[in-house]
Amino acid sequence: MSSTTNGQQPLLSALGLSKYFPLETGLLASLRGDTSTVKAVESVTLDVYAGQTVAVVGESGSGKSTLGRLLLRLLEPSAGQALYQGADIFGMNRAEVRAFRRQAQIILQDPYASLNPRMRVGQIIREPLDIYGEGSKSERQKRVHELLERVGLNRNHERAFPSELSGGQRQRVGIAAALALSPRIIIADEPTSSLDVSVQAQTLNLLSDLQRDLGLTYVFITHDLSVVQHISDRVAVMYLGKIVEEAPTETLFTEPKHPYTQVLFSAIPLPDPSRRMNWDLPKGEPPSPLNPPSGCHFHPRCPAAMSACSHTVPRFQAVGRDHGVACLLHEPEGANT
Amino acid sequence: MSLLSVRDLSTEFQSDGRWLEAVSDVAFDLQRGEILGLVGESGCGKSTIAYSVMRLLARNARIRSGEVWLEDVNLATLDEEGLQDLRGRRISMIFQDPTTALDSLFTVGHQVIETLQEHLDLDPAQARQRALELLRQLGIPAAEQRLKAYPYQFSGGMSQRIALAIAIACHPQVLIADEPTTALDVTIQAQILQLIRRLLVDEQGTGVLLITHDLGVVAQVCDRVAVMYAGKIVEFGDVHSIFSNPLHPYTQALLNSLPSKGIARGRLENIQGRVPGLADRPAGCRFHPRCPQAKAVCREEVPPLKRVSALQEVACVLYD
Numbered sequence: 001m002s003s004t005t006n007g008q009q010p011l012l013s014a015l016g017l018s019k020y021f022p023l024e025t026g027l028l029a030s031l032r033g034d035t036s037t038v039k040a041v042e043s044v045t046l047d048v049y050a051g052q053t054v055a056v057v058g059e060s061g062s063g064k065s066t067l068g069r070l071l072l073r074l075l076e077p078s079a080g081q082a083l084y085q086g087a088d089i090f091g092m093n094r095a096e097v098r099a100f101r102r103q104a105q106i107i108l109q110d111p112y113a114s115l116n117p118r119m120r121v122g123q124i125i126r127e128p129l130d131i132y133g134e135g136s137k138s139e140r141q142k143r144v145h146e147l148l149e150r151v152g153l154n155r156n157h158e159r160a161f162p163s164e165l166s167g168g169q170r171q172r173v174g175i176a177a178a179l180a181l182s183p184r185i186i187i188a189d190e191p192t193s194s195l196d197v198s199v200q201a202q203t204l205n206l207l208s209d210l211q212r213d214l215g216l217t218y219v220f221i222t223h224d225l226s227v228v229q230h231i232s233d234r235v236a237v238m239y240l241g242k243i244v245e246e247a248p249t250e251t252l253f254t255e256p257k258h259p260y261t262q263v264l265f266s267a268i269p270l271p272d273p274s275r276r277m278n279w280d281l282p283k284g285e286p287p288s289p290l291n292p293p294s295g296c297h298f299h300p301r302c303p304a305a306m307s308a309c310s311h312t313v314p315r316f317q318a319v320g321r322d323h324g325v326a327c328l329l330h331e332p333e334g335a336n337t
Numbered sequence: 338m339s340l341l342s343v344r345d346l347s348t349e350f351q352s353d354g355r356w357l358e359a360v361s362d363v364a365f366d367l368q369r370g371e372i373l374g375l376v377g378e379s380g381c382g383k384s385t386i387a388y389s390v391m392r393l394l395a396r397n398a399r400i401r402s403g404e405v406w407l408e409d410v411n412l413a414t415l416d417e418e419g420l421q422d423l424r425g426r427r428i429s430m431i432f433q434d435p436t437t438a439l440d441s442l443f444t445v446g447h448q449v450i451e452t453l454q455e456h457l458d459l460d461p462a463q464a465r466q467r468a469l470e471l472l473r474q475l476g477i478p479a480a481e482q483r484l485k486a487y488p489y490q491f492s493g494g495m496s497q498r499i500a501l502a503i504a505i506a507c508h509p510q511v512l513i514a515d516e517p518t519t520a521l522d523v524t525i526q527a528q529i530l531q532l533i534r535r536l537l538v539d540e541q542g543t544g545v546l547l548i549t550h551d552l553g554v555v556a557q558v559c560d561r562v563a564v565m566y567a568g569k570i571v572e573f574g575d576v577h578s579i580f581s582n583p584l585h586p587y588t589q590a591l592l593n594s595l596p597s598k599g600i601a602r603g604r605l606e607n608i609q610g611r612v613p614g615l616a617d618r619p620a621g622c623r624f625h626p627r628c629p630q631a632k633a634v635c636r637e638e639v640p641p642l643k644r645v646s647a648l649q650e651v652a653c654v655l656y657d
Contacts, residue, residue, distance in 0.1 A: 059522035060493075166611055167379075196378035196550060196612075201594035201605035208604070223523065226553070230596035230605070267527040269553030271595050273576045276557055279531045282524050284478070285494050 009086060010047035011217050012071060012104070012185055017044045017080035019066050023290070038289050040066040042241040043080065045316070050184070053211065053218040055228040055249070057264075058238035061289050064221045067238070068187045071219060072104055073097065102132060105178040107171075109190035114174055115162040121148075121173050122158035128180040147176040152206060168199035175206065185217040192227060204231060225268050229253055234322075237261050240289055240297040243316065247323040257325040259304045296328065304329060338408060339366035340544040341390070341428075341511050346403035346413075348382075348389045350615065357615040358401070359385045361568045364642075367511065370542040372534065374555040374576070377565035378591075380612050383548045387513045389413075390546070391430050392420050407511065426456040429504035433516035435496035438503065439488040445499050446484030449506060456507045471502045475532060494525035501529070505537060512537060515548045526554075534558050552595060556580055564588045567613060567623040570642060574649035584651040587624045622653070630655060 020037035041063040048054045058064045069075045071082055073089045081088045084100055092100060108114040115124055122144050129140045145155055151172040162170050171191060178186055188207070192200040204227065210216055220232055228235055229249060236246040237258065245258040256262045263282045270277075282301045287293055293300050299309035308328055316326040348360040360382040367373050375383045388394050390405050392412055405412040407428055412420070432438055440448060449468040453459055459467065465484075472480035475498045488496060497517060504512060514533065518526035537543040547559060555562055555576065562579045564572040564587065572585040583589045593606035610627045613619060619626055625635035634654055642652040 059524065168611070197552070197591060198378060198594045198608045199611075201596070201607040204596065205604050205607060225523070226595065226597035263524060267524045269523075269527070269530070269551065269557040271552040271556045271580065271592065271597060273556040273559075273580050277527065279527070279535075281527050281531060285492055285525060286522070 008049060010083070011050040011085060012048040012219070013083045014044050014046045014067070014071065015081045015083065017046075017067070017070055017082055018042050018078045019063075019070055019075060020078040036290075039241050039292065040289065041070060041077075044238075044241075044243055046236055046243065046246070048185070048217060048219055050217050051211075051215055052233045053220055053231055055220045055222060055232035055235045056238060057222055057225060057228055057235060059223060059264075059286055061240065061286055062238040063241040063289070064223075064238050065189055068106070068189050068219060068221045072106055072187055073100070074106075098132075102181045103184045105181070105183040105186050107174050107178050107186060107188040107191045109193050112162070112167070112170065112194075115170060117162055119161075120158065121153075121160050121162070121165070124162075124173055125176045125180055128177060132181060134181070143180070147179055150179065150210075151176045152202075166199075167195055168202060171195065171199075171203055172206070175203075175210070179210070179214075182214075183216070185219070187219045187221065189221045190223070191220075193222065193224065200227075207231065225265065237264065240286065240292050242297065242326065244298065244327070245323075245325045246316075247320075251320065251323050255320075255323075257319055257323070257330055258298075258327050259302045259329070260298045263301075263303070296326075339406075340369050340408065341367040341546070342404075342406040343386070343390065344404040344406070346386065346389060346405065347401040348385050348394065349399060349401045351397045352615070355616075356399075356401075358618075359398070359568055359615055360389065362403075363565075363568075363570055365563055365570065365573065367544045367546055369510070369544050370538055371560040372538055372545045372547050372558055374559035374562040375546060375548045375565060376550065376552060376555050376562060378550060378612055380567075380614070381565040382568040383565050384515055387430065387515045387546065387548050391424065391428065391513060393430070425452055425504075425509070426507045427509050428511040428513070429507075429509040430513040430515065431497070431500050431504050431517050433519050435493065435500035436488060438500040439496060441488050444485055444487055445491070449484070449499070449502055452503050452506045467506070468502075471506060472499075474536060475499075475502050476528065477502075494521050494529065497521065497525075497529055498532075501532065505541075505543070508541060509543065511544050511546065513546045513548070516550070517547075518554065519549070519551070530554065530558050552592065553597075564591070567618050568615075569623060569652065571624065571653070572649070572651045573642065578646070578649045582649070584645065584649060584656060585624075585653050586628045586630050586655070590629075 019041040020039050023036045023038060044067055056064045056067060070077055077090060089100055125144050125147050126140055129143060134140060148154060148157060153172050192203050195203060222228060232249050235249050235252045236243045239260050245261045256265055266277060284301050295310045295312050296314050299305045312328060314326045314328045316324050319325050319330050343363060343365050346360060346363045347358055349356045349358045363386060375386060377383050389400050400413050403413060446468060450464045453464040453467055468484060469480050472483060477483050477498055518529050533545060538545055549555060559576050561575050563570045566587045572588045583592055590608045596605060608627050621637045622635045622640050625631040640652045640654050642650045644650045645656050
């Protein structure tokens, strides 16, 4: 299921990680014994190796953002573990969590919403340094200047408020703040989704440069498959809370095995009018995570569904080198009874 | 004759007592049974064109000059009564956020039927029947029950189908679609685009003006494309020429900044600087400060849109 890269230990892994959100949390609901839940993330296992970029792709409601938050312990899991350098982040004490947070940071989609509008850019970038008591005041100041330059801004931006910057510049501020404590891993949740293509290109180039220069590891959460192809080493495809396929990027794009992955790829509008899509589209919409279909969650929309798919939950298993898929079509003979 | 003919349209916005031009001397024709893409980045004026054509501009905006002919009617000078009669019947619009077009207090059925009865001479039973047909055509399952549902009970994709049902209920000649799939997941986007292409354009001959920032969407569904930068059309042509032989340096840069065009993991080409605001659009060619091929003349002279081949027009001195 999970790959081994030269016997190396993964930097961060999820092991059977699940997150269920209760639907009703009021007193009445608890008296009624109402325990219905949304299974936002269900038994996800994923390894992230140092220096790599792993993309987590999926549509709305796939659980990809919830997974990202679990991996930073911004949410407590309902089951499973997340290991950072072998240590379970959910078993860490306060001091350990503090040390972990220094090494694992997040970049969010909306630089308009994620930056405090009343703080100046310099303050925003300095805040993590202040919280962690990094160096003297003048050292922190120097670090802020370094970071501004590192992300392609300059000292003139230090006194600006986020509202005075463009979307691309705001995203650079978010990146600088995430870099302040010299993390090893960054979870980037749709970092370029609200940007125009030319600004997106600048931001993706910046993220690539930072990875090369600082040896960063990225978990890149996105719905945009063209970005995935460009930036990631490995890809995990999620559908309704589960990883349905995981493979090295090139393998996934050339030999997608799961019918959902195939459908997703066929729906990408390629910027090439000579290769128009055949409109062989999936039926219907993704079902509500409140009430996911039985068996394989994708079976009601799947063009290759068999009768077994409606009641058998497919196991995630290897179909090639570092390539895993959860689909009955790819289970060994005799397994799909 | 073209269905829709926009002539030298300029639209301006009032800001701090000054009028600033958002769209400058834009001209294009939309034919029956085609999708014309209007593409560009945020702030290029593409949505302002849509709102100008529909005469739905905000209070701080006005058409400064130009004509908008819907066949024999100039929408730019038509009075409100005339506009009310045409909107929904001969020209309709759908938006990025379909919920803006739906009234949350009424059932979806009420809203579709209301539109039908407003413009067509149908009794309630006929209107209801037609509404059901529309919902089915647009791929809405369990249409009978869905007619009785309220907008909040619909997903984003279903809401956009309903908005589309209302927009096309009276078979308008022209549909303006302003980023209709931008907020939708990729599989749902493909379904909606397919409906627009097949049902509206290919079967019914509607002319669609598709406004989008997504070059993938343009390549997949448009017949012709107008590329906009800072309020002007910089290049115009059939979709194949625009993608295989882009002429304007801005079009070239835009296409090269797409991740899927570049070799995996390589550096993406990007455009220096940023799009100028309405108040500080440069003189001459508006792209010249960011253009890798700018010459001295580009700082002073505004290049007109010129035909360079049977299929392509470009506004750039490189092609003089």
